[in-house]
Amino acid sequence: MTSTSAAPRDAGTPPRGGSHALMTGSGAAETRLPWWHLAMTAGIALVVSAVILLLLGVFSIPALVLLGYVLHLIIGYTYSRVREGRRWAMDRFVTLLVFGAFAVAMIPLFSLLWEVLSRGIHKLITPAPLQFWTTDMAGVIGGMDAGGISHAIVGTLLITLGATLISVPIGLFTSIFLVEYARYGWQKVLGRGITFLVDVMTGIPSIVAGLFGLALFITITKDPGIRIGFMGSVALSVLMIPTVVRSSEEMLRLVPMELREAAYGLGVPKWLTIVRVVLRTAIAGLTTAVTLAIARVIGETAPLLLTVGSVPMLNTNLFSGRMQTLPTFINSQYGAGNAVCNSDVMTNPISGIDYACSTSINFDRAWAAALTLIIIVMVLNIAARLVSYFFSPKLGR
Amino acid sequence: MSSSVATPSSPQQDPPAPAAPTTTAARTAKRPGDVIFSGLSIGSGLLIFLTLALVFIFLLIRSWPAIQTSRELTGNADAVSLVQYVAPLVYGTVLAALLALLMAVPIAVGIALFISHFAPRSLATPLGFLIDLLAAVPSVVFGLWGGVWLVPRLEPLFFFLNEHLGWIPLFGGTVSAPMRNMASASVVLAVMILPIITAVTREIFLQTPRLQEEAALALGATRWETIKTVVLPFGRSGVVSASMLGLGRALGETMAVLMVLSPGETFSLRILQVGQHNTIAANIASHSAEATPDVMARLIFTGLVLFVFTFIINAIARAIVSRTTKS
Numbered sequence A: 001m002t003s004t005s006a007a008p009r010d011a012g013t014p015p016r017g018g019s020h021a022l023m024t025g026s027g028a029a030e031t032r033l034p035w036w037h038l039a040m041t042a043g044i045a046l047v048v049s050a051v052i053l054l055l056l057g058v059f060s061i062p063a064l065v066l067l068g069y070v071l072h073l074i075i076g077y078t079y080s081r082v083r084e085g086r087r088w089a090m091d092r093f094v095t096l097l098v099f100g101a102f103a104v105a106m107i108p109l110f111s112l113l114w115e116v117l118s119r120g121i122h123k124l125i126t127p128a129p130l131q132f133w134t135t136d137m138a139g140v141i142g143g144m145d146a147g148g149i150s151h152a153i154v155g156t157l158l159i160t161l162g163a164t165l166i167s168v169p170i171g172l173f174t175s176i177f178l179v180e181y182a183r184y185g186w187q188k189v190l191g192r193g194i195t196f197l198v199d200v201m202t203g204i205p206s207i208v209a210g211l212f213g214l215a216l217f218i219t220i221t222k223d224p225g226i227r228i229g230f231m232g233s234v235a236l237s238v239l240m241i242p243t244v245v246r247s248s249e250e251m252l253r254l255v256p257m258e259l260r261e262a263a264y265g266l267g268v269p270k271w272l273t274i275v276r277v278v279l280r281t282a283i284a285g286l287t288t289a290v291t292l293a294i295a296r297v298i299g300e301t302a303p304l305l306l307t308v309g310s311v312p313m314l315n316t317n318l319f320s321g322r323m324q325t326l327p328t329f330i331n332s333q334y335g336a337g338n339a340v341c342n343s344d345v346m347t348n349p350i351s352g353i354d355y356a357c358s359t360s361i362n363f364d365r366a367w368a369a370a371l372t373l374i375i376i377v378m379v380l381n382i383a384a385r386l387v388s389y390f391f392s393p394k395l396g397r
Numbered sequence B: 001m002s003s004s005v006a007t008p009s010s011p012q013q014d015p016p017a018p019a020a021p022t023t024t025a026a027r028t029a030k031r032p033g034d035v036i037f038s039g040l041s042i043g044s045g046l047l048i049f050l051t052l053a054l055v056f057i058f059l060l061i062r063s064w065p066a067i068q069t070s071r072e073l074t075g076n077a078d079a080v081s082l083v084q085y086v087a088p089l090v091y092g093t094v095l096a097a098l099l100a101l102l103m104a105v106p107i108a109v110g111i112a113l114f115i116s117h118f119a120p121r122s123l124a125t126p127l128g129f130l131i132d133l134l135a136a137v138p139s140v141v142f143g144l145w146g147g148v149w150l151v152p153r154l155e156p157l158f159f160f161l162n163e164h165l166g167w168i169p170l171f172g173g174t175v176s177a178p179m180r181n182m183a184s185a186s187v188v189l190a191v192m193i194l195p196i197i198t199a200v201t202r203e204i205f206l207q208t209p210r211l212q213e214e215a216a217l218a219l220g221a222t223r224w225e226t227i228k229t230v231v232l233p234f235g236r237s238g239v240v241s242a243s244m245l246g247l248g249r250a251l252g253e254t255m256a257v258l259m260v261l262s263p264g265e266t267f268s269l270r271i272l273q274v275g276q277h278n279t280i281a282a283n284i285a286s287h288s289a290e291a292t293p294d295v296m297a298r299l300i301f302t303g304l305v306l307f308v309f310t311f312i313i314n315a316i317a318r319a320i321v322s323r324t325t326k327s
Helices: A006-010 A015-029 A036-056 A061-084 A086-125 A150-181 A185-201 A206-221 A229-253 A257-265 A270-297 A302-307 A326-336 A361-391 B002-013 B016-029 B032-068 B082-118 B121-136 B139-164 B182-206 B210-218 B223-252 B255-260 B280-287 B293-326
Strands: A345-347 A354-356
Touching (some): A061 A086, A086 B082, A086 B121, A086 B139, A086 B223, A150 A229, A150 A361, A150 B032, A185 A229, A185 B032, A206 A302, A206 B223, A206 B293, A229 A270, A229 A302, A229 B032, A257 A270, A326 A361, A326 B255, B032 B293, B082 B121, B082 B182, B082 B223, B139 B182, B139 B255, B182 B223, B223 B293, B255 B280, B280 B293
Antiparallel strands (some): A345 A354
16 A cells, blocks of 8 residues: 555546556555666666676667667566566566667667668759759769669659549549448448448559550550550559548548538538538548558659650650659669779760769769658658647547 | 539538428439539449459469469479479468567567556656557668667677577577578567557557456555556457467568568478578568569468468457457
């Protein structure tokens, strides 16, 4: 009964906080140690692992953290087992494991963001800021320290725009059907089937979507070598439609029934109610949904690899000729690997300008393009959240 | 904008009182606006069915030449053996996905528990957002990161595993420096499927009946005992279906494998050895650029196999999810 004083203090906290209070209260029969015992065992584990690593001569910070974590699992468990008993020792052990799982997941996230930023920023600001975004790859050969991704940025934006123009009407009308029409009888059955298929469709591998675009256009045009931007748009829309449907369905379901009933009560036809009341109310959420769907497909690589090919110059025609996109550009630059430099100066055969030669230029371009792509995706994500934050109607009071 | 939308409906824009009789009349006659709108909605819904059917049909049409001329059907020894071509790819695909799953599921369940039950309430949403951020990273960037950053850093671990645990077939074989092997590829895959598994598992864990949890705590259970006796049994089917969704993702992921793995076509178990495996998706991506129509037909056939596989797995997973969330 030592810790019962904690319970009334925490009584006013929300449910999850309340459970902590209950838990500490329940351990009253056993000894519960304050938090600094945990810090102490962690400190011991770190010191021990540092000593071991120094003795082995393989000291490094990652190794210290890793070994320290493992040792802390053992030391902390043993200590707690002796002082607090088996059940609480197990609890501490699992808590530590769960925190470790989260920390492990943060390694790829932060290392990836850091690598892309630190390796990509150089090419974006040299030789002149944004020159990389405003030039294309025409005449760039070997290890020539030149070239840019203007054609790839434009290509990515155009193809994604095409996919959006296909997916948004279909996706929006499908979600309207699911929310507004699929209420009784055969329509309800159909609605359930569609919901299920849309869910399954979200799991279609992107490469299969690309093959579909390819197979569709080869069959229609009878030209096995056809590669045009619009094929990419069609392939991407296969991936985009399900995300648009799911998220806009959620947004439409948030519109209160009373608004619709008020409109019906005034004699407004159903379709006009949907356009003027339901969509009007949900417009912010729908914008968010569409933006997030765009952000999802704008980085897709595999379908574009199959359907739009690649080209070193700007092509703004979605319906004729190959196009370059950012993801496939990253892939091809990465695939090209290190360049060979036979001389220090290389001349662009088209413009006649001399450039320095760099062996790592392909990787530099890949990282800079990756940074550009990540910036685009993050801007879309942030824009989506800002729209939903500022423009969503305040329904609750 | 709204006025242009309203113009076609101007007959219905009369003040409410006189509109009432026309409404009842129109209920039987159906307004043209309503007919068009519901038609569009139902049409779009049906288009979803159509799209999935079309994916299957067009892949089948384009891969038909490969099926027709395969040795299995014609009995001709000179013909291409489709099964021999597809089997190692299917093996590699399944192996990569299972390895990724093996690494991702325990961590994802841990993260889901962390966010739903361990982290302070106020931190849960931002921490969940961090995991979602991982899902927003394009796959090609994961491939680049995996190929350039991760592969050299996994080297010491793989050498260690090969040296000390080499007697396990999985870690056996000859291991050489650029670790462009199955193990590296599946580590990248595991990172990529982590967000989806975490998201679904977290949703299920958060649906655990509060009263049961509080009952367990009131009986004196520790947090872990509560999770073991209440949360995990409740969320078991959710974890299973989340894993299957992750499996579906891992089976179809192209870029991570294409950019990290150096391909081969054996049935080897040695995941640390280079040039042993390849996956369907990566194989399609690497060969499609310079494929003759014959090769293309075969590639499309492997794509069809992948589509059917992932479709079935996703269908089962979604069926489990919808059943558990309903009850």
